[in-house]
Amino acid sequence: MEEKYEKLYNRAEEVRRACLSMESPLIVHHYDADGISSAAITYKALLKAGKKPRLLMLNTLSKEDIELLMEEKEIIFVDLGSSIEDMDKLENAIIIDHHQPRDNIKANTINPCNYGIDGGKECSSSTLAYIVFREMPELALVGAAGDMQSPFTGVNRLVLEELRDYYDVVKDISFYGRSNRPLHTFLTYSDAHIIGLKDNYGGAMALINKSGVEHRDGSRWRTYDELTEDEKKRVRSSLLEFLIKTGQKDLVKDVFGEVYVLKKGKLPHKDIREIATTLNSCGRYGAGWLGIEFCLSINGAQERIKKMGREHRYKVKKAREALKKSIVEDGPLIIADGRGVVEANIIGIVCGSLQHELNKTVVGIANRGGEVKISVRSPEKINIGSLLSRIAKKYGGEGGGHNSAGGAEIKKELFSDFLEELKKELKTLLCN
Template identity: 30%
Template sequence: MFMKNLIKEAVRRFVESSKSSKVQLISHFDTDGITSAAIMSKALSRARVNFSLKIVKSLNDDFVKSLPSESLIMFLDLGSGSMQLFSHLKEVYIIDHHEIKTDFLPNTLLINPHLIGDREELCSAGIAYLFAKELDEKNKDLASLAVIGTVGDLVKNKGKLNNEILNDAEVVVKKGLLIYPATRPLDKALEYSSSIFIPGITGNSQGVLELLKEAGIERENGKFKPLLDLNEEETSKLITSIFLRRKDYDNSEIIGDLYLVKFFNKLEDARELSALINASSRAGFSQTSLALCLNNKEAKKEADKIHARYKQELIEALNSVASGIINKIEGRDYIILNAKDKIRDTMIGTVSSIIAFSQNYKEGTLIVGMSYNGDKIKVSMRIAGSFNGNGRKANELIGSVMKFLEGEWGGHASAAGCTIKKTDEEKFIELLKKKLEVEVVQI
């Protein structure tokens, strides 16, 4: 198997080089990046490798130039689109699953599923885990982190290597409602759910109680049972009540596989752990996210608090979109949400993703979110519905616009993003609209 052989060769070279060089880990700040960093940090600590770690939002020329040229550099969940920046570095390893945009350099070893096309869909945490396992079989206990990273990055759990990871993690997979956390009281899960936005329910405790009363679900011993403990009849009634409020839902959107992993000596919903990690890091507390991944119970408590605040802010952001507060530009099969300073730049991607999966727009519709970040603008692009609706590819669309602007960009077919100068705000919108209008004519 090509990927396994590539990882085996990378580990062989890494072990030899790390004997005489300090290792610098650079990882992305989302769930996939944080879980990748946790896996690699634990594996290198066990191997007694001298290393340091930095968590970053993105790569730019100035940051890369600041890296020690004599160190062994390993990029996690980023780097595939920035290899042209690494020529001055002695030895570079890239563990990533994003699009490869530049030519290979002789000093760089890339481990990326794009090298083998679509035959295996892995996230960066999955690759990092397989690397760690090749380094030492004892690292099999880190498999749960790879599952959390996979769930957090919306990568479909398919293929032999993903199945290997699921088996190593001893994951419990159950069919159920895709509202999380599935292990927490149902009323709270519904009220604070950001995975499925239900008008009048999400963010509304009274609306939740009315929904549960309608579904015939009552408290037991003073509290509602968790979603996982609902029987078949209760689950069916709850689904019916949700459908009555959102007739545009289909079964595939709200019913699917729930992944339960062993964490803190009990089964936890992988989606909830992913959300805790993501929220804490995006709120500026990446060290809390990392400590949580490494089973620090105090970090878990702190992450719960951060996540509660994050979810409330996210619900407010979604409501601001629904109420029309956010500037909205709509065209044929696209919508541009220019939030300016009304939604944080670290949240605009999540908002765009939720809207893309909301069924409010037909499959293939392009969802573009924009948010200010100092003198820059964060842009997040998603394709509504499936992972590649109507053949559109978000990374190709954003790349075609960024040819005319300065800034970093990257992503996948279903989700891509870029950072542009604030002064290019109107130019970006006009270039994108022009590109989409040409696309319509070609259709």
């Protein structure tokens, strides 16, 4: 094991002991799949140790939140907290996070960035929480899948190899929805923009018919996971042939790749991306508690969550369609203004999807109360998290993230000036 990983693992043991020395800590976690899965791991470990943990989910961690949290005697932050200056006001706080940290943070912290490990690509907070507590291996890589860190490398890969009893790695069609979407829908919903298939049910049905695979079981649509291995092979062959014949061979690397399949545990989904989407749907609609119950397999949670998951996928689809209509190209940037159209809680997901399709840096914009939410996603290796943190601070806001991805929130009256400065600096980075 490389020295940087050894140091991270040694630090994990120190943080575990510190967490388990607490009696009734408040676990403050982010609202996405990574935040919920890492919170569930932390919560389960503390319960198992006889502690009395409590949970609080936040969209962002503001200075006002810090002021309110100062009354707490024991706090564990998971998947947030690294970039907030006022964190030093909290005397007994532990941070388990993979976002880029600010300099000279005083809190008891474990963060891969401190060891030269890219937290945006190589390690999620759920991966960290698993390393710290060694609990709930079925959730260890869910946050990494939710943060679109696949194919897994770095710390994620180390944990994957350690947990091969729990995970299969399958080389297959890498689209989302292999077990929960009808086969023809599965083939039309790829992040890769396949001309003739993307959002084209007729094209998908023609491909399925050519493969000779029966797409119905009586009156019910079959999913990709329900096909036999021979049927899957025929669908893959037909898809590859389609890409070659239509001059889209360059998309093969985006269409076929690693799929991570859960072999053990009580969770209903097998593709861990589907678990991540389920948790995202909970958090982004204010039901993080339901996501925690889902992770802990509490009776009734799975049924209650199904409807929310369907609504989430529908909203993301409609938001993506609406945001594409507002796209403006500005040199190397795509400006996607979703104010009044796209909810702030899903702007990051939609921007990520557009970035994969367009292969350009996307700046997404949405309203959130008296502030404007900005989400940036880029295929280039530029330090977006650090950039957003610095510029947002200048305008009295909060920002952060990773290399290639980040977000910020700015007061509406200051947003225009903020956006102009952000665009100028992004163009400088992208054009050098």
